[in-house]
Amino acid sequence: MNKTAIIFSILALGCSLQVQAKGGDAEAGKAKSATCAACHGENGVSATPSFPSLAGQYSDYLYHALKDYKSGKRKNAIMAGQVQNLSDQDMADLAAYFSKQKGLSIKY
Amino acid sequence: MKHTTMTLCAAMLLTLAVPVQAAGDPQAGRQKNSMCAGCHGIPGWRTAYPAVYSVPKLGGQHAEYIVAALQAYKNGERSHPSMAGIAGSLSDQDMEDLAAYYASSYSGPAK
Numbered sequence: 001m002n003k004t005a006i007i008f009s010i011l012a013l014g015c016s017l018q019v020q021a022k023g024g025d026a027e028a029g030k031a032k033s034a035t036c037a038a039c040h041g042e043n044g045v046s047a048t049p050s051f052p053s054l055a056g057q058y059s060d061y062l063y064h065a066l067k068d069y070k071s072g073k074r075k076n077a078i079m080a081g082q083v084q085n086l087s088d089q090d091m092a093d094l095a096a097y098f099s100k101q102k103g104l105s106i107k108y
Numbered sequence: 109m110k111h112t113t114m115t116l117c118a119a120m121l122l123t124l125a126v127p128v129q130a131a132g133d134p135q136a137g138r139q140k141n142s143m144c145a146g147c148h149g150i151p152g153w154r155t156a157y158p159a160v161y162s163v164p165k166l167g168g169q170h171a172e173y174i175v176a177a178l179q180a181y182k183n184g185e186r187s188h189p190s191m192a193g194i195a196g197s198l199s200d201q202d203m204e205d206l207a208a209y210y211a212s213s214y215s216g217p218a219k
Binding site for chain 2: 051103107
């Protein structure tokens, strides 16, 4: 294997990893969602009206909400604690998972 | 005995007289949602400021959560320039009606 090929392989690997981090993996999100389900429902449809349903929500909105809870821009005593230990990848994965469930819809 | 009955009646009347927040009315909400629909009613619509992300879907969301979100925008707990302006113009009853509309399956008068 010559040098150029090695460099291209590394570049390609770097690109694929970056896409992964940005996109969020729904399967990985599912594995991390047990704590969320306690309030937001196992299927993302919450049984308690004060907790929002997440099923079918846009993943980029969910990701943005989680980021804001972590930074403190959005304040909620419960969520502030929940997001503390979530990495950027965890948030992207969870957002991907809940966005793929069936629930919320666009209503004019 | 008579005293007890009178007290009970007075208590019941008082309950009726206290201006309990009327439950939201989906049909009234449908009449008030023109400000919402321009963003929340368009598939894939995104906010452009202060960050770019999709405007959340509201159809089927819990009314109680929607009211809480609107109140939080109105009192500044939750910050978003356009939502702060819009929520600031809504009365408590408007919020209840809008939330009831989005939470319900009612989608407008039959055509």
